[in-house]
Amino acid sequence: MSVRQAIASGKFILTSEVGPPKGCHLDEMVEEGEACRGLVDGINVTDIQSSVMRASSLVGCLKLQEAGLPPVMQMVCRDRNRLALQSDLLSAAVMGITDVLCITGDYTTLGDHPQAKPVFDLDSVQLIQAAKMLMEGHDMAGNELEGDPPQFCLGCVVNPGAEPLEPQIMKLHKKIRAGAEFVQTQAVYAPEVFANFMNQAGDLGVPVLAGIVMLKSAGMANYMNRFVSGVTVPDEMIARMKAADDRVQTSIEITVELVNGLRDTAQGIHMMPLGWNKHVAAVLKECGLA
């Protein structure tokens, strides 16, 4: 399966996520992906996530693909200009990696190389447009590509908890108009926040996968509330994590409730397990999705 195939089939779409390491040994990352084998339609590979230098998304995708797992290549606009972005899109297509998630990217100063030059030559809407042009057989400058053009399935992101929501929805509509075929969202902890977002967004015409970050501890929840834009973990959830005898079990229970609360409004779920892919199976089985 791939995200493209899942969309075509009309099924409830499931994706998960892994992050390449700071180093050149990707076995652990592939193992993380392995935990989702047969369970998900795509596994996102993050692109220099949080502006912390590490191995690339493309090579991470290749490793997953080698293992027979379905990669989704994340692509941020922070580190590459339009020459490099288009070139890397072509390179991904060469290797058969065609599910691509287009993102703006966190700012450079938030990561571990704050002195780096921020690029942002394109924004996420323009990156989707660029990929779409390649799919039409020409580059951004209008030059024709040699041979058959690449066929990407392009995705985009949105934060349903953003405030104000209106400009975010405006941009989301532009991303879809540009050619995004699916949406993955920032972490959601309240189904009603997601429902409100879907309501305000109106008819998007593409599947929206609600994002879920599994809580590992009360401390992590507090951290997210403080530092992650537009993400609010309810106090009740934090209290449950705090009181938990078995944190993994409680986290799975909370996640199952969330997935079940989101199922009717979302067209899929995007899990961001942050190293807890081994627990994704339990969640999906409990929900009857595996």
Next chain:
Amino acid sequence: MIATKPKDFEELLNRLAEADSIYIVGCGDCATVLQTGGEYEVAEMKKKLEDAGKTVSGTIVPDITCQVLDIKRLLRGDKEAIQSADAILVMACGAGVQAVAEIIDDREVFAALDTTFAADKFRGGEFYEWCSLCGECIVDQYGGVCPVTRCPKGQLNGPCGGSEKGKCEVDTERDCVWTLIYNRLDKVGDKQEIEDRMAEPKDHEKSTKPHEYVFEARRG
């Protein structure tokens, strides 16, 4: 105007270690408004250098230090003080420093300031970067608020996902420029237009450095 801020004095002294005698050039324009290179700051620098054991052979504050021909005339009048200096310290923006270096080509020229941005000024001591001299002005497409400059990521099609409660992910004290654009378009302009329009990527060919204008001046 061009904003500048003083370099760390100890760092500057290290740079000037080889120079016993120093000639100081300030600027009567931007650096005076920014209080980094006006008469007052030049006098202050002179005293600090003397306290550090240096000799200051002379000081001058041209009206506009980046006016190359004007300061050429001015500096010619202070030839002796300049000749007796081992180094020239310029308290102006990078354009001023290079203007001085262009004219005084037999002495090492040092920058006392870091040049930071093209500034919009409110009251004294309050300066903001609202224009980044990108080479193609598009502010009228955004209600008069520039997303190229006032968004760290230069987002042209809407806010990034880091915008939180109307504030910027890079500096949570600062308004997200898209909040400002929306507020402005609520009052004047056409919000629908900005929602409908797919903004094209900036043309960076227009900002290829170094820029130059050489033309037959119609006046002055």
